[in-house]
Amino acid sequence: MPEKTFLEAIRDAQFEEMERDPTVFIMGEDVESNMFGTFSGMQETFGAERVRNTPIAEAGMTGLAVGAAMVGMRPIVDFTMSPFLYPAMDQIVSMASKSRYLYGGQTQVPIVLRSNMIYGNGNAAQHSDRPYSMFANMPGINIMVPSCAYDMKGLMKTAIRNDDPVMSFEDAALWSSKSDIPDGEYLIPFGEAAVRRSGDDVTIVAVGAMVVHAMAAAAELEGEGVGCEVIDPRTVVPLDRATILESVRKTGRLVVVDSSFETCSIASEICAIVASEAFWDLRGPLQRVATPHTHIPFSPTMEEQLFPSKDKVVAAVRRAVA
Amino acid sequence: MKPNLPRDVLLDMYRRMRRIRRFEDIAVEAHKNGEIPGSLHTSHGQEAEIVGACMALLPDDYMVGNHRSHGHPIGKGAKLDRLMAELLARSTGVCGGKGGSMHLADFSVGSLGETSIVGSGIPVAAGAALGAKLQGSNKVTLCFFGDGASNEGTFHEGINMAANWKLPVIFLCENNGYAVATPITSTAVVANIADRASGYGIPGVVVDGQDILAVYAVVSEAARRARAGEGPTLVEAKTYRYLDHAANMGRRLNYRELAEIEAWRAKDPLTLFASRLRDEMGFKPLDIEDVDEEVEREVQSALDFARNSPFPDAAGAFTDVFGDRLALTA
Numbered sequence: 001m002p003e004k005t006f007l008e009a010i011r012d013a014q015f016e017e018m019e020r021d022p023t024v025f026i027m028g029e030d031v032e033s034n035m036f037g038t039f040s041g042m043q044e045t046f047g048a049e050r051v052r053n054t055p056i057a058e059a060g061m062t063g064l065a066v067g068a069a070m071v072g073m074r075p076i077v078d079f080t081m082s083p084f085l086y087p088a089m090d091q092i093v094s095m096a097s098k099s100r101y102l103y104g105g106q107t108q109v110p111i112v113l114r115s116n117m118i119y120g121n122g123n124a125a126q127h128s129d130r131p132y133s134m135f136a137n138m139p140g141i142n143i144m145v146p147s148c149a150y151d152m153k154g155l156m157k158t159a160i161r162n163d164d165p166v167m168s169f170e171d172a173a174l175w176s177s178k179s180d181i182p183d184g185e186y187l188i189p190f191g192e193a194a195v196r197r198s199g200d201d202v203t204i205v206a207v208g209a210m211v212v213h214a215m216a217a218a219a220e221l222e223g224e225g226v227g228c229e230v231i232d233p234r235t236v237v238p239l240d241r242a243t244i245l246e247s248v249r250k251t252g253r254l255v256v257v258d259s260s261f262e263t264c265s266i267a268s269e270i271c272a273i274v275a276s277e278a279f280w281d282l283r284g285p286l287q288r289v290a291t292p293h294t295h296i297p298f299s300p301t302m303e304e305q306l307f308p309s310k311d312k313v314v315a316a317v318r319r320a321v322a
Numbered sequence: 323m324k325p326n327l328p329r330d331v332l333l334d335m336y337r338r339m340r341r342i343r344r345f346e347d348i349a350v351e352a353h354k355n356g357e358i359p360g361s362l363h364t365s366h367g368q369e370a371e372i373v374g375a376c377m378a379l380l381p382d383d384y385m386v387g388n389h390r391s392h393g394h395p396i397g398k399g400a401k402l403d404r405l406m407a408e409l410l411a412r413s414t415g416v417c418g419g420k421g422g423s424m425h426l427a428d429f430s431v432g433s434l435g436e437t438s439i440v441g442s443g444i445p446v447a448a449g450a451a452l453g454a455k456l457q458g459s460n461k462v463t464l465c466f467f468g469d470g471a472s473n474e475g476t477f478h479e480g481i482n483m484a485a486n487w488k489l490p491v492i493f494l495c496e497n498n499g500y501a502v503a504t505p506i507t508s509t510a511v512v513a514n515i516a517d518r519a520s521g522y523g524i525p526g527v528v529v530d531g532q533d534i535l536a537v538y539a540v541v542s543e544a545a546r547r548a549r550a551g552e553g554p555t556l557v558e559a560k561t562y563r564y565l566d567h568a569a570n571m572g573r574r575l576n577y578r579e580l581a582e583i584e585a586w587r588a589k590d591p592l593t594l595f596a597s598r599l600r601d602e603m604g605f606k607p608l609d610i611e612d613v614d615e616e617v618e619r620e621v622q623s624a625l626d627f628a629r630n631s632p633f634p635d636a637a638g639a640f641t642d643v644f645g646d647r648l649a650l651t652a
Contacts, residue, residue: 090439
């Protein structure tokens with residue numbers, strides 16, 4: 001099987017879906033220059049009508065995508081960085097997420113809103129957010145946060161075929177990571193978590209690139225005789241509650257690793273679900289490993305301490321089993 | 323202007339204006355007596371620009387409305403029953419009781435949403451036009467928004483992108499003079515919203531919004547340009563709403579003089595057009611009375627239909643959040 005990077009997986013998923021379905025098209029800032037490498041060879045293949053450079057107008061391009069989707073197209077919008085979603089907030093929330101509902105099912109908005117998450121690189125507060133938890137609070141938006149190239153491709157293909165808005169949050173820490181990608185088509189359904197590692201003592205639910213830290217922590221803890229089960233939800237909306245609850249009922253302990261700000265994060269939500277529905281199976285305190293509730297500073301001496309890491313996961317597991 | 327339109331089209335123009343007027347009269351009453359929850363934004367006084375613009379389109383052209391959009395689906399040809407049922411929050415409403423007055427969209431007549439966040443429909447209309455262009459469908463999209471929306475950022479982004487890509491869309495600013503209670507003269511320096519078109523390199527046209535034939539002519543030309551691939555037009559219809567911003571504002575805002583309202587009422591679009599039909603186009607008074615009676619029956623029947631319809635089940639609150647989201651289309 002050929003090895004592909006996370007970025008190549010994004011590109012390949014989009015390329016295959018555009019080949020397959022003429023209603024799929026791409027809009028975004030600097031798609032023509034292929035800024036991050038997710039559009040390699042695509043404008044050459046599909047032309048500038050379907051791989052379409054936009055002005056820097058996030059609300060405008062989102063609204064255009066919504067309108068095009070309502071008349072039968074399947075737009076993919078590339079925002080580049082996640083914080084650039086904010087100028088489009090009203091179009092995402094009021095239009096994309098609500099139109100099917102508000103009009104009683106008369107329409108649908110099959111759009112994919114792609115953005116990357118670059119943090120820990122000295123880009124300061126306005127360029128370093130990981131806002132998937134914030135959007136998960138709004139009904140009507142599917143949210144995928146892939147943890148590896150294989151999932152990225154399969155989830156992106158599902159996203160493009162989905163009949164509702166999908167936001168894809170792509171962690172830049174994974175860009176150069178590689179997976180074996182089979183020849184031929186595969187899709188990964190939304191709402192089905194992957195159990196990355198089995199264990200009997202602690203359940204670690206890790207979102208996106210946090211799976212890397214969770215797996216490293218689990219390997220270290222194995223040497224100490226602590227068995228960690230690592231669950232990757234793959235999509236946070238819809239969330240595979242059943243797999244998480246089943247695992248916690250077995251282990252009795254939960255650590256959630258999430259790069260979001262901790263308050264009202266997906267980590268908080270998963271802890272709340274487990275506390276409500278598996279309370280009597282718990283054997284230790286629930287643990288969140290997320291980003292503290294402050295903005296992201298520029299200087300590395302302030303920034304580096306903030307995000308989840310292998311060591312923080314190990315420490316949280318120890319608190320859970322203590 | 324002497325129109326070269328068939329008699330049945332002229333009479334239908336009057337009929338649709340009359341439908342809007344009477345539909346909203348009845349809605350105001352039903353709101354007062356508690357049958358319609360929430361707020362009610364009426365377009366009394368704006369019927370000519372609504373119907374003139376809608377009838378300049380083909381039936382399957384697209385349209386995007388706003389919070390003041392009872393008239394837009396009616397102008398585009400929608401049946402009144404399910405519109406009234408939606409206002410009365412019934413399961414038979416166009417949105418199944420989920421939208422109400424501010425989101426009265428009937429997709430069966432080309433509507434793509436009557437959206438209540440000011441200015442939010444402008445880029446969506448441009449997007450429908452982009453979709454139509456990519457599909458090679460030759461459909462145009464008509465976008466209604468108010469003078470208030472012309473100060474929103476989405477106005478700039480949506481029109482700029484539509485102009486840049488020569489999209490088949492018509493931006494129709496229904497300038498009724500006030501954003502809620504704030505006069506447009508206090509929030510914009512330009513004399514006309516249409517003057518802003520030059521900033522996007524597209525035509526901007528001001529039209530008398532109380533003259534249905536003038537609006538029809540201007541929007542017909544804008545639609546011709548759009549279909550010919552010449553891009554968008556910004557049309558500004560100067561008009562007026564007789565009633566307050568919404569029917570449940572709570573208290574009098576005292577932002578305009580009675581004399582101003584009376585001056586506009588003297589230019590009432592239905593009265594003006596009925597006179598022209600009689601005086602210039604050879605219709606008999608009875609022709610118009612017949613339409614009035616026919617419309618009266620329609621709106622009463624719509625109200626009966628709404629009143630006799632069931633309310634939605636509480637379980638409906640949980641449907642239409644997503645489609646069948648796990649299904650993968652083949």
